[in-house]
Amino acid sequence: MREPVKKSGGFWDALRTRTVPTSTASMIGTHSAQQIAFIRSLTKGQRRPETLHIPLTELKTAVFDLETSGFHTRYGDEILSFGAVKMEGDRVTNETFHALSRSTQPISKSIIDLTGITQEMSDQAPPLVDSLHDFMTFIDDRVLIAHGSAHDKSFLDNALWRTTRTHLGHRVLDTMMIAGKLEPGRGITSLDDWLNVYGIEITVRHHALEDSKMTAALWAALIPRLRYKNILTLGDLYVFLSKG
Template sequence: MKEPSRGNNGFWNSFRQGGVPSAIASMMGTPTAQHMAFLRSLMRENRRPETLRTPLHELDAVVFDLETTGFAPQHGDEILSFGAVRVIGGKVVEEEQFYTLVKTKNRIPEHIAELTGITTEMSQDAPQLLNGLHDFMSFVGGRVLIAHASAHDKSFLNAALWKTSKVRLSHRVIDTMMLARWLEPQRSGYGLDELLQSRNIEIKGRHHALEDAMMTARLWGAYLDDISKMNVVTLSDLYHHLSHE
């Protein structure tokens, strides 16, 4: 598995030259201050308008998934793991994957441990949330994000980013559930398993963040084939069509 990037040298040089207030660095410790500063810098610089003009078959994106202890970060539910894979257009870049567990503050409920295979003991040996979040966002960089039923993942990412660095997610996001609703409005359900089956994508390792990301990436590739036949060329075109659904 490829080691995720730690950010560009220019940013770290800026940091060493005083890009982060020394009071924060001394209070938090240099690694933590670096992580916070990187996340803040990434969110400020991310929404480049030229991305909207990118042809979808050339789009450099990251398909991701989170495993969590529940559905409500505002009520104490936590991220358990991050999984992600890079795609270019509809092609999965198999050698560029990311996966990490993160340490939770509370015990993992038994039914969640059974569902995900992640136990409290495994979590306690994992990196702290800020470290895992930093490594995940370093892997993502400025790329567009793709997820299935992305509202769940975005809510947890935003909660984690705000908790650790007082920033919000600024990346552009494509939701494969929204794509399915647009492309196949006659369906009665849009769960990931149902959609994978409909496209003859093998289901394996469900509720493992990396496996779910890989399957969602293949689903994105299948939808991109359909979209390419509909005079929907750029990311801007796609957002325009989805906004009218």
Template sequence: MKDMRMAGRMWHLYKMGGITPAITSMFDAQSAQQMAFIRSIVKEQRKNSLYEIPLDTLELVVFDLETTGFSPYNGDEIISFGAVAVQGHHMLQEERFYSLVNPKRAIPDEIEALTGITNGMVKDAPDLLHALRGFLEFVQQKVLIAHGSGHDKHFLNSALWRTSKINLSHRLLDTMMIGKWLNPKLKRYDLDTMLDWYGIEVTQRHHALEDAFMTARLWGKMLLEIRSRDVKTLGDLYAHLSHH
């Protein structure tokens, strides 16, 4: 009877997310459920066509990651997720997500100094699989926004592949790329420069949630300029950014 129940659970997990979580369920049922959920969220996102939705009503999640370094493929790990929901240019400040992550490795001294996240703070934090599930549960199928998204995208893709053997399929906007399109004569487009250019108060840098809040305010300012250029939908915006 026990073997029949195990087989039934494996079949359910296989239908939800594929063979990887089903096999893993033989060893750790909770981890398998987390993996199946992550895979189902990403799989569902592939079905969505958001290009015709007006930017004024588009639901987005602005996010930021703090990490132990710059390369997820050389042992660096995520140590915190921060995210806030946005609709159009309105930040929904109460709809937020923040989680520390136990990287299962020592945080370098320079990263502790930069982020304020210590080894002691992450000792009892969720592991990557559980924190990633919480982040994706918050995001659902919304469009993602980050500033200088290459870094964050690499880490997210690495995390998704390592935990669930799947790649990120969410639409992603980069406020750095948008800044280059809107202000082609500026010499720098880092977050501090963009915040100063748009007159946005700097609260706390290198804190994932605070950086997400500031990037959300930046998006709100940029959206006013985007609309003034008769760019109305996500598809319109991607078309303009593709030339820059």
């Protein structure tokens, strides 16, 4: 389910204060210039210190996943789809987001087989800036969660830089890192393995929204285990993760 894009004061303020240069706006068109200004406004000020004191049971998060055309942005691999689900503390909400993004390069057969995203589906999808704008609108200023987040952060940051010359400013938590820290003896990393550990049903893998939902269920299962170790707030979690 794709949420309607909401209006934002920051969106128009950025345009009025010329966050987007006139030359850029004229080159890419007003609609895209407005999108870029809004995305820029969302990437600023996401690391407020007061967030560290919020209990994990009350923390507003957005669990997300990306499907990509490969593993390396430096070789031209791109985002093919975005998925996300909002959480309120340990409760998974019904607010979800899924969108395809048009690839500028042919999609390999191995990626088509893995993700189910065909070349035709990609060709009919919106350009990256449109899907990225809608995704950033959906996640808003929430703390982000992903499993094996390095890959997703790299692609998201690259997409932001390519389209808006900004970097991702959101805090990002990694369920793979947290689960591994809680149970280091298991020696596993994959989402499938951790889902099996916590008895979470595996639905459709390598689908951005379905992977987001399963990762959200994993995060919900990790919160009480963190609480058992007296890790109650986001700040506590950072301290726990920083210990050797």
